[in-house]
Amino acid sequence: MKEELLVVGGGIVGLSCAYEAAKRGGRKVTIVDRGDFGGQASGAAAGMLAPYTENSEQPDPFFRLCLDSLRLYPEWAEEIERLSGISVELTHTGSIQVALHEADMLPLRTRQRWQNEWGARAEWLDAADLRRLEPGLSSAAAGGLYCPEESHVYAPKLVKALEAACRRLGVRCAGNAGDTVDLMLDGGRVRLVTGTGGRFEADRVIVCAGAWTGAFERWFGFAVPVNPIRGQICAYHSPIGEVRRMVFTSQAYWVGKRNGTLVCGASEDIAGFDTSVTERGIARLTRWSGRVFPALADRSPVHRWAGLRPATLDGWPLLGPVPGAPQAVVAAGHYRNGILLAPVTAKRICDVLDGKLPAAELAPFAPDRFAASARTLG
Amino acid sequence: MKRYDSQLEIGGTKLRSRLFLGTGRFPNPAVLQQSLEASGAEVITFAVRRVNLDSVEDDSVLQHVEDRSLVYLPNTSGAGNADEAVRIAKLARAAGLGNWIKVEISRDERTLLPDPLETLRATERLVREGFVALPYTSDDPMLCRRLEEAGAAAVMPGGAPIGTGLGILNPYNLGLIAEQSGVPVIVDAGLGSAQDVVQAMELGADGILVNTPVAKAQDPVAMAKAMRLAVEAGRLSAMAGRIPRKPYASASSSTEGALFGGPYAAGSAIEGRRAETSAEGLRR
Numbered sequence: 001m002k003e004e005l006l007v008v009g010g011g012i013v014g015l016s017c018a019y020e021a022a023k024r025g026g027r028k029v030t031i032v033d034r035g036d037f038g039g040q041a042s043g044a045a046a047g048m049l050a051p052y053t054e055n056s057e058q059p060d061p062f063f064r065l066c067l068d069s070l071r072l073y074p075e076w077a078e079e080i081e082r083l084s085g086i087s088v089e090l091t092h093t094g095s096i097q098v099a100l101h102e103a104d105m106l107p108l109r110t111r112q113r114w115q116n117e118w119g120a121r122a123e124w125l126d127a128a129d130l131r132r133l134e135p136g137l138s139s140a141a142a143g144g145l146y147c148p149e150e151s152h153v154y155a156p157k158l159v160k161a162l163e164a165a166c167r168r169l170g171v172r173c174a175g176n177a178g179d180t181v182d183l184m185l186d187g188g189r190v191r192l193v194t195g196t197g198g199r200f201e202a203d204r205v206i207v208c209a210g211a212w213t214g215a216f217e218r219w220f221g222f223a224v225p226v227n228p229i230r231g232q233i234c235a236y237h238s239p240i241g242e243v244r245r246m247v248f249t250s251q252a253y254w255v256g257k258r259n260g261t262l263v264c265g266a267s268e269d270i271a272g273f274d275t276s277v278t279e280r281g282i283a284r285l286t287r288w289s290g291r292v293f294p295a296l297a298d299r300s301p302v303h304r305w306a307g308l309r310p311a312t313l314d315g316w317p318l319l320g321p322v323p324g325a326p327q328a329v330v331a332a333g334h335y336r337n338g339i340l341l342a343p344v345t346a347k348r349i350c351d352v353l354d355g356k357l358p359a360a361e362l363a364p365f366a367p368d369r370f371a372a373s374a375r376t377l378g
Numbered sequence: 379m380k381r382y383d384s385q386l387e388i389g390g391t392k393l394r395s396r397l398f399l400g401t402g403r404f405p406n407p408a409v410l411q412q413s414l415e416a417s418g419a420e421v422i423t424f425a426v427r428r429v430n431l432d433s434v435e436d437d438s439v440l441q442h443v444e445d446r447s448l449v450y451l452p453n454t455s456g457a458g459n460a461d462e463a464v465r466i467a468k469l470a471r472a473a474g475l476g477n478w479i480k481v482e483i484s485r486d487e488r489t490l491l492p493d494p495l496e497t498l499r500a501t502e503r504l505v506r507e508g509f510v511a512l513p514y515t516s517d518d519p520m521l522c523r524r525l526e527e528a529g530a531a532a533v534m535p536g537g538a539p540i541g542t543g544l545g546i547l548n549p550y551n552l553g554l555i556a557e558q559s560g561v562p563v564i565v566d567a568g569l570g571s572a573q574d575v576v577q578a579m580e581l582g583a584d585g586i587l588v589n590t591p592v593a594k595a596q597d598p599v600a601m602a603k604a605m606r607l608a609v610e611a612g613r614l615s616a617m618a619g620r621i622p623r624k625p626y627a628s629a630s631s632s633t634e635g636a637l638f639g640g641p642y643a644a645g646s647a648i649e650g651r652r653a654e655t656s657a658e659g660l661r662r
């Protein structure tokens with residue numbers, strides 16, 4: 001009999017895990033979401049694949065995870081496109097972290113120094129180079145770091161393509177299944193009960209519930225501190241090529257999409273599970289946009305939306321089996337980098353399921369790593 | 379003699395907490411807020427270059443702390459010389475961030491060690507311009523004295539290079555600085571965990587500034603609380619006066635006059651006395 005695998009949560013992380021498991025074969029895979037597939041944060045993301053810009057400090061295990069994922073992306077995306085027939089718009093633009101003050105340069109040079117040892121091939125840009133590469137930038141920009149490897153995808157299409165690819169591979173997709181009211185992990189099996197009376201049984205489960213993963217702590221039996229951090233984000237109409245590369249500053253970033261929009265994000269708000277957009281949150285972005293790209297000063301964004309990033313205490317995801325219930329595996333807490341980390345997460349998690357990757361390899365990301373200090377703090 | 383419950387005062391401001399917290403490098407604003415709460419810190423520091431100076435209330439970090447009563451200590455990190463540092467300080471003051479400034483000047487991208495000459499120059503100028511200047515400096519006693527003479531409101535010697543977590547590499551120097559200093563000594567940079575904080579306080583520091591060891595800890599909120607307790611423990615310990623170091627054991631409970639002397643009681647008492655004696659001998 002084939003092993004039955006249940007994936008809880010149909011955002012990018014859940015879909016990628018279901019897809020990878022189905023592709024490897026030998027399992028009957030079911031994915032459930034309490035709502036529609038495509039996820040909450042996942043559909044909201046800017047789709048940037050930016051391991052270097054997102055990790056300015058040191059080559060720690062998280063940076064290496066991000067980098068591994070970037071390198072997996074081209075082949076992974078192509079396969080999903082082939083199976084689904086949907087383009088995910090993987091675009092290799094490179095990125096520029098702009099220095100607005102002379103004082104921004106020293107930390108960027110520190111970053112360039114160690115990241116080039118990891119293959120970033122980052123180049124320093126002076127003010128004239130900047131103007132050449134990105135003519136729309138304000139003349140206040142003093143210099144910047146160009147990182148040619150960084151890329152982006154169109155996240156809403158990527159989740160659609162993943163869902164289609166899952167269906168192609170025979171994954172059972174149970175949408176609108178209602179919220180989890182019970183998860184039984186005794187006796188080596190998995191039984192999930194939902195508020196709308198849904199019942200799912202399987203041999204193993206992967207919990208990919210994004211910002212809602214903290215709700216599972218009562219079934220795991222240890223603290224799973226995941227905070228929802230709201231990201232408000234907006235998009236301008238913008239002729240393709242107006243902003244050619246991904247551009248980062250300390251307060252916001254911009255990324256031009258193939259549908260003729262320029263996405264500008266994003267806030268980091270503490271607002272519980274509220275996904276609404278606020279006047280203040282967007283105004284922050286538009287004021288700053290006008291300052292960095294003067295041409296945006298008298299334009300208004302045409303779309304505004306928000307997503308809830310799943311944030312852990314150290315900013316690193318929770319990846320690996322639940323101690324005491326090894327038939328349950330967690331893949332959540334990807335915070336700002338869930339789109340980037342999707343392929344590596346799916347592969348590592350399926351390696352764990354296949355017994356190919358000792359859980360110790362994922363120790364820095366152990367799902368119960370906050371249990372002890374949480375108990376002490378009470 | 380300092381009393382352990384006396385308040386730290388810098389630039390005329392009395393502070394409730396001797397722990398200063400840097401706001402950089404936190405994984406997300408929720409963890410920053412919870413860590414700030416757990417640390418009890420009243421002074422926070424942040425890099426001016428990262429702040430949205432056009433509208434501070436819009437800033438991606440400061441917006442999360444705006445409804446707390448905090449003392450802002452903006453820093454000039456990224457500055458490579460005194461001119462840049464002074465420019466950055468003025469930008470911060472003009473943006474409404476107050477008149478405290480942590481002078482931080484480095485030109486070595488690998489160690490980020492402070493440049494002593496430029497730091498002294500910038501401190502002199504900033505004091506003349508009416509700033510409450512707190513220079514981040516190497517742990518050199520003479521340099522700290524010169525900074526004090528230049529009008530620094532406190533001196534902030536580093537334990538080790540920023541972010542290294544190596545702890546206090548030169549406790550002797552730090553002890554000298556604490557002993558001689560007429561202004562508060564805030565140990566800044568390079569600390570790794572609570573034990574380094576305790577050590578700094580025992581060496582006589584008046585306060586501690588931490589950022590990386592909290593922000594990059596596995597559980598920053600728990601570490602923030604540990605740091606708060608360590609500042610208190612170290613200070614109390616320094617005030618309480620430690621026992622002298624001895625080369626050999628001395629029994630912690632004297633068996634002389636014990637209610638129930640055991641069969642070996644007499645012998646061990648003699649051993650104990652011998653140990654005291656030889657320790658005395660060593661000390662002389």
Ligand SMILES: Cc1cc2nc3c(=O)[nH]c(=O)nc-3n(C[C@H](O)[C@H](O)[C@H](O)COP(=O)(O)OP(=O)(O)OC[C@H]3O[C@@H](n4cnc5c(N)ncnc54)[C@H](O)[C@@H]3O)c2cc1C
Nearest residue numbers: 009011034039040041042046047048210231307338339340
């Ligand atoms: C504004 C913004 C911009 C971003 N930009 C980028 C970017 O450029 N690059 C990048 O890599 N990352 C980016 N991110 C981060 C990225 O979006 C997230 O890390 C990622 O989407 C997380 O995916 P997820 O599947 O874990 O969560 P989600 O997409 O939120 O999906 C979780 C799913 O689980 C379901 N669920 C929850 N509980 C249950 C339950 N009990 N039972 C069944 N289903 C359940 C939910 O309904 C939801 O569909 C951005 C995020 C935001 C908000």
